[in-house]
Amino acid sequence: MSSHSKGLVGVVKFPGSNCDLDSVNALNYLGIGTELVWHTDFPGRIADFDAIYIPGGFSYGDHLRAGVIAAFSPSLKAIRDFAKEGGRVLGVCNGFQILVESGLLPGALARNDTNTFICKWVGLNTEDNCSFLSKGKLPQNISLPIANGEGKYMADEKTLEKLKENKRIVFTYSSNPNGSALSIAGICNEAGNVVGMMPHPERAITPELGGTDGKEILLRTFKQ
């Protein structure tokens, strides 16, 4: 964990990230100190941050496969070290895809079963609470928007078994929109400090936008 205690969250921006501003605005709205940093500058700045947020979007235009090119950015090496030391990392949507492609989380995110992009609000069950969401349980049923074309979570049987056993499934869909294995919408790593999720908490901050269930997730993740 980094040494200072300002509670600053580093939001990393790749070429093609497009939820970066929404994420920064949401965190600021919740009173969480935030700085948006270009991915090549990120390794040099990582010591300044208490936690890291990888926002959604289409890093490198989703060329080859969603998240795969960003996974080779030098910033991901730095983020891997940061996570190894117990630093909190949240990846949302493309951020989840990048975490999976860089091996920080297991499995893969494949094309939705509908073979289309899907943008809608979905019901979610909050499952086993990983360490950084654990201070007081989240409500059992929440509602968040999804917006992705490659959001179908897949992993081999053994991995799925392990995720279940170790209580690493953070969110499941109440009605599976895309064919995700075990209806998985979000998972965490073994230590519980790295979370990836397809739904967008940063879009669910005020009632006018359709709901406020994203608030608690961001607060619990970043304001400890």
Place this chain on the structure above:
Amino acid sequence: MLESEIDYATKILGHKPNEVELAMLDVMYSEHCSYKSSRPYLKLLPTKGKYVVVGPGADAGVVDVGNGWGVTFKIESHNHPSAIEPYNGAATGVGGIVRDILSMGGFPIALTDSLHFGSVASAHSKWLLKNVVGGIADYGNCMGIPTVSGEVKFNSSYESNCIVNCGCVGLMPLSQMPNSKPLVGQLIVLAGGTTGRDGIKGVSFASRGLTDRSEDDRSAVQIADPLTEKMLVDALEEFKLKKLIHYQKDLGGGGLTCGLTESLGKGGLGAIVNLDRVFLREKGMPTDEVMVSESQERMLLFVERPKLPAVEEILKKYLLAYAVIGETVSEPMLCIYRNNQLLFTTNPIAYTDVPVIQRKEASQPAKAKPKANKDANADGGNEGDNCGAVGGLGRLSPKLLADLLGSQNACSMDWVYRQYDHEVGARTVGKPSLDSALLQLPHTMLSVKTDSNAYLVSHEPRIGTMHVFAENWRNIIARGCLPIAYVDNLNFGNPEREAVMRQFGESVRGMAEASRILDVPCVGGNVSFYNEDEKTGVAILPNPVLMAVGIGTGFLPKPDACRNGDPIYLVNGIDGLYSTIAEFLNKPVAVPAIAMEQEKAAGQFLLGQMGDGKGKCPFKLVHDNSKGLGISALELALRYGFGVQLDADDLFKEGGYLIVTSPEAGKSLISSCGKRNIPIIKVGEIGNGNSISANGVSFDRAGLVERYNILPRMMGYG
């Protein structure tokens, strides 16, 4: 190009145009770039108003939305490219309109569209729809611009010539608007995509009819690269903050030729341009192709020399290819170098001051043609067919409502807009489904909507267009905003045909009248002619698409507040207007006159009730009634999950607003409307569980849901 146009250009150039100049002139004299047939008509449109900052003539209009903020918006057609290569045609339609917004200094915050295809039963139309939607979705989603509003309609006149109009809205502090022209001694930087053989003379292709050979014109369609455009957006934001760019211009139709000559023409300047610097996608591209290529995601930046290093640093950061291709000079001539030699010197004015062509309008509406085949005219109404045609349609059986609901022009478009990320940006308060989109700006709500009604316009272009204008107005009002300006996309057939010019002229005159009375000025637009199938000679139904924006406190439906017994009112419905059911039944439609003053009074009155911003609005639901009151009420019942009991003579009557209130608020609404001579009738009630009935006929709710959501099944999914 016409002989007379070549003579005209020769006179300005002072010499006979060489081969490259001819290619450049050809694109600039195309209908698409020059508006040579439409300009005399567009002059009729009111363009001034208290909100207007920049009117027509710029890359996009700009309006002042208060507190120092400006909104810039525009709509443009990409019909022909989409007709032969729907995915890239539509995607680059989005890319092109976004760059217009960027040229004005706007940060793109919303996309809209208006899409028209042949009957959804045709395999070709299914292919077009699937790929057009896919192209728009992939481009907009990747760029992170929400597609918030739009329409998809079907009529067999669009079978071979679909309509794909894409709009974009941008936001900016007015203080950050770029300059309106370049100055002498500035470096010209070409940034973004590389220049290739895609989109060669795309505008010329767009300015003639589609033929059998059009498939060979695929090289006139550009290829989309949304990542590069996203990088352009991010780079331009940094330039803006650091005030690094003096003037910027997108490269769209006409490519470098258009970008250079229009920029120089505005500034009364010349430039020395070295084409050796331009990044080419392939070797050996001849000079004329370099000058007219419409390769996407390119912009010209005019930079003061000392600022170049800072500009370069940002372009490198965002992985954007760029080259300093020249410099502006005071002598108003464009000097083109290649292989380190001066190729030729040409006068920019010869390209930008294109003479108007006075087209002839037919003096009479076209007579109904004998039917070419069973389908060609069945839903292609002809002007003049409207004499009392649909008397009695209003009292059709309620059972017809269910059939209409499950038809291509009344069913839900969920399948389309769920493919668009309509929420990125975290501004989309009023989401796609009913009425216009509502976006949260820093200090106000902004509403935006595209509307059209080609079927109505085809029967009576002038009054039909006024109805479209009124519908667009109502859609903005229904979201609690005051319409402040609009842009138009005029899709018509071949302007060389007098009958088409009559439709065009009548439509523009109607638009001007509606615009004047409602006090909503035009701030820009696009004209797309030559929308016809040369093989059959059938022009599309004339289709003026309007896109208005409005500002205000905003209104969001309150379905949770609806209770059993709450009355449903039709406020300011239009007697005799039945376009949706008439088109469904393949019947000619009567086009009743529209009382625009009353339309204005009704809109302002409702806005006053909704928009006090103190939460005292007496309305629970407000919904534009453009598909007929029966369908509009079913939409409310199905979207919000409650029951509706309709009791109305005229289930298919259009126009006005459906409004749900409490019974008490309803009484005062009736009396307020009465005082203002705004017609109001009660057409039904919320309630009786979730059961739905009309004039005593009960519907099976599950069956209605199935019909309403029929589009994916019509498309062959699920």
